[in-house]
Amino acid sequence: MATRAFDARRPPEQxxxxxxxxxxxxxxxxxxxxxxxxxxxxxxxxxxxxxxGLREGSRMSEAMVTHFxxxxxxxxxxxxxxSGVRYDRLIEATRPQVERNHRRSPLERGFRRLLFxxxxxxxxxxxxxxxxxxxxxxGLQAWVRQRGMLERWPRVAMMERLxxxxxxxxxxxxxxxxxxxxxxxxxxxxxLQGCVQRVMFPGVxxxxxxxxxxxxxxxxxxxxxxxxxxxxxxxxxxxxxLELAKELIEAFxxxxxxxxxxxxxxxxxxxxxxxxxxxxxxxxxxxxFSAKVRDVSELLAEVEPVAERHPLRLRVAYHDxxxxxxxxxxxxxxxxxxxxxxxxxxxxxxxxELCCGSAGIxxxxxxxxxxxxxxxxxxxxLSVKPEAVVAGNPGCALQISAYLSERGENIxxxxxxxxxxxxxxxxxLDDG
Ligand code: SF4
Ligand code: SF4
Numbered sequence: 001m002a003t004r005a006f007d008a009r010r011p012p013e014q015x016x017x018x019x020x021x022x023x024x025x026x027x028x029x030x031x032x033x034x035x036x037x038x039x040x041x042x043x044x045x046x047x048x049x050x051x052x053g054l055r056e057g058s059r060m061s062e063a064m065v066t067h068f069x070x071x072x073x074x075x076x077x078x079x080x081x082x083s084g085v086r087y088d089r090l091i092e093a094t095r096p097q098v099e100r101n102h103r104r105s106p107l108e109r110g111f112r113r114l115l116f117x118x119x120x121x122x123x124x125x126x127x128x129x130x131x132x133x134x135x136x137x138x139g140l141q142a143w144v145r146q147r148g149m150l151e152r153w154p155r156v157a158m159m160e161r162l163x164x165x166x167x168x169x170x171x172x173x174x175x176x177x178x179x180x181x182x183x184x185x186x187x188x189x190x191x192l193q194g195c196v197q198r199v200m201f202p203g204v205x206x207x208x209x210x211x212x213x214x215x216x217x218x219x220x221x222x223x224x225x226x227x228x229x230x231x232x233x234x235x236x237x238x239x240x241x242l243e244l245a246k247e248l249i250e251a252f253x254x255x256x257x258x259x260x261x262x263x264x265x266x267x268x269x270x271x272x273x274x275x276x277x278x279x280x281x282x283x284x285x286x287x288x289f290s291a292k293v294r295d296v297s298e299l300l301a302e303v304e305p306v307a308e309r310h311p312l313r314l315r316v317a318y319h320d321x322x323x324x325x326x327x328x329x330x331x332x333x334x335x336x337x338x339x340x341x342x343x344x345x346x347x348x349x350x351x352x353e354l355c356c357g358s359a360g361i362x363x364x365x366x367x368x369x370x371x372x373x374x375x376x377x378x379x380x381x382l383s384v385k386p387e388a389v390v391a392g393n394p395g396c397a398l399q400i401s402a403y404l405s406e407r408g409e410n411i412x413x414x415x416x417x418x419x420x421x422x423x424x425x426x427x428x429l430d431d432g
Pocket of ligand 2: 019020021022023024025026027043044077080081082083084085087
């Protein structure tokens with residue numbers, strides 16, 4: 001019996017593949033094509049490989065896996081495609097096929113497992129913070145970097161480069177489970193605390209609660225589930241991701257909306273309805289859940305603001321997180337909210353459509369490409385001479401901060417919601 005590279009469990013759909021007319025309009029916006037100029041590292045080439053994977057007699061070759069692995073999943077090609085090709089649906093169906101039908105080396109499997117077992121567990125990530133703070137503040141980090149001691153291991157060097165400058169006391173920060181609306185209550189919203197977000201950027205979650213409450217929302221922010229599964233979804237670890245998705249759906253039933261402040265998480269949560277569509281028990285619940293998911297900027301831009309904005313005099317470069325701009329089509333809302341802050345000057349760096357190279361755990365799995373994209377992004381950002389940079393995704397914040405500091409630039413990164421919170425409270429940004 002003839003076999004093929006992809007199995008029968010939700011393979012990429014032939015009709016979606018057939019939508020591609022091979023025009024090549026997406027090529028200049030594809031970061032991997034920009035880097036290497038290889039047809040098979042472009043959206044068009046990868047779609048051809050997907051068609052090959054469906055062909056009877058095909059096999060999952062190393063080369064095929066390499067080209068799929070090199071895709072950042074940034075979805076810039078979805079924005080660029082004039083034929084409306086759903087590359088997002090295609091690559092999301094392809095990744096689990098790779099994980100099921102290709103045997104990675106033990107080292108590769110172990111590394112991926114290590115990342116998931118650390119980053120998606122806030123309870124494991126949190127105890128590392130005092131160690132990281134000690135490493136940085138003791139001068140050990142500077143010593144290691146000066147000697148280039150990790151350069152022989154690009155993945156380890158990348159991990160070290162991305163370490164955020166967090167204070168040890170952050171490990172003890174907790175959000176209240178329920179925060180009442182100040183003034184007249186508009187609605188009750190659930191807030192995803194996230195895994196990396198709550199540990200590495202607790203100030204973003206705090207600012208989100210402050211702003212939502214000031215704008216009339218009661219905020220329900222449960223401690224569990226620990227993670228939405230986005231990092232695993234985007235890497236093809238579908239079964240584990242689906243378990244987390246179900247927990248999340250259950251946790252937020254009864255909320256009027258589910259708010260998220262991390263672009264990668266939001267795009268996955270909006271997709272639960274699609275990935276669980278065939279599940280007789282969860283399909284309808286997942287669809288209803290996804291319909292309620294809003295990025296925080298999306299939710300706030302939908303309503304008339306009630307809280308007063310105070311001036312914030314700052315030149316801010318806006319970075320479009322791919323999973324916000326391309327995967328969710330959210331570009332105008334965060335800009336409009338930032339422009340509504342008196343005194344704030346919003347700057348638009350060139351190359352907005354190109355990924356910064358973070359893309360979930362991409363920069364850790366493909367450190368050379370991640371580094372090159374990070375440096376290009378920082379060049380574009382510095383060209384507009386900002387005093388600060390904003391991005392609506394923790395991965396982008398870590399990546400851009402790392403490459404700004406590599407250039408010796410002491411330019412802070414914020415989430416847009418942190419600037420809005422500071423404006424509402426009339427406080428300086430470094431007042432915490
Ligand atoms: S998702 Fe991004 S990296 Fe992947 S093919 Fe599309 S543009 Fe290229
Ligand atoms: S994905 Fe869209 S833009 Fe890219 S080659 Fe196919 S039809 Fe053209």
